[in-house]
Amino acid sequence: MSNTALAERLTIALGLDIRPIGLTFTDTPPDGVASPDRAVPSACGFWRLAEQSVFYAPAEAHNNCPIGAMVMGFPLTEALQAQLGELVTSMCDCSYLSPEGGDKIPGVWPSGAGILYGPLTDLAVDPQLVLIWLTPRQAMLYNEAAGTANWTAGAILSTGRPACAALPSALSSGAPTISWGCMGMRTFTEIPDDRLLAAVPGHSLESLVENLERSVASNDIMRAYYEGKKAALATA
Template sequence: MPSPDYAALDTELRSLLGLQTAPIAITFSDQAPPDTAPYDAPMPSPTPDGRTGRVPAGCVFWTHATERTFITVAADHGNCSVGSVTHGFKTLEDVGGNADVAALLESGWVTMDIMPTLPMVQQRPNFITYGPLPETPSDPDVILLRLNARQAMVLSDALPELRFEGKPQCHIIPMAKEGQEVAVSVGCMLSRVRTGMSNNEMTGAIPGPRLAEVIDKLKTASAADNLVAAYASEDKQRFDV
């Protein structure tokens, strides 16, 4: 079966939701895709517990992936213990003694009983590829969206089963990959600070195999929303005199 036309799907998705930020494709794999460069920013000196990485946290790759396609490996994600766990690179036992985990627990931001319940990628990947959806070198596992409140509303109208999640923001990636669930995260302070994400934004994750289905449902929901908007606008004019 030929791969979908991801450029066309990207255009439809942007139009239906009115996206201001390009959707990105995220793919977990054993083999590196050909002709795709690794993310090659320098790594800073490690912390006393040994943490370092190409970026402060894996969610930072989302911001760079709107502009180009690149490959990452486990070490590139290593500065953020939580993200390393949700993305399948490390286990809870691997990170339990790390200073960033201790800081989150001591602050009360998260409790130890929550950690084992986090969605996680089940099979350790050798590579994760990030990039603009139209450029994806293979069928993506997850499509990540940057959303505002209105866009999340339209997605919710289209998908009554839509999951709304909180911290950590990155756990919507394994929810989409492993559970084939469409999920929105209101974000988390850890990710907002590290990525510089706007206070007006949240994120959404669509399972790659469900993208065409989600777009079809968005078409139906958007048509209904447009009819309601026209009615509400006309009705409102009685109060504008």
């Protein structure tokens, strides 16, 4: 199924008001794809730009956020490694991050020389990852579609700081993830406070969309039942 069709079905099923984006790690961008015309302060800053158009960001374009560059699997220069060390030390000093936690932050492996980003509807290649901004209600449906609302299944992988760690987590596990976000993500992306980040491996997107449509239908049935129950009690 085409990226455009999947994006449209995903948007309808969840009632999305922000376009889902896709991204692929690659050494060579498709012909005619430009690089972004301005710098961003973090790797997650590219996610919002990708809602607008397709572009290729080389590894060095991610270096304004040493943690994001590390998580994306890009090689760090000595200067960037020093910045990363200083940043992690500052995070530990203010109790934002524990020293042992910093050592466990996942990264993409193997990575590429850069990342192709863009709206899912416009990508001409299969995305390795699809990113979606979810409200709590949408996250409920997403959780059900991922199969992790079932008490006999494992819990959905939920991550915290840094938010970008949801990407390598989804890639390595091969399963959908949810991130509660981090202060950097919320500052740099300016995403509304009521949104969570979902990361879906590209190969599992079609099955997730099909499951979402079934979850929406079953929830519509249950909502009608609950509304009837509420109305009956109100008139009793």
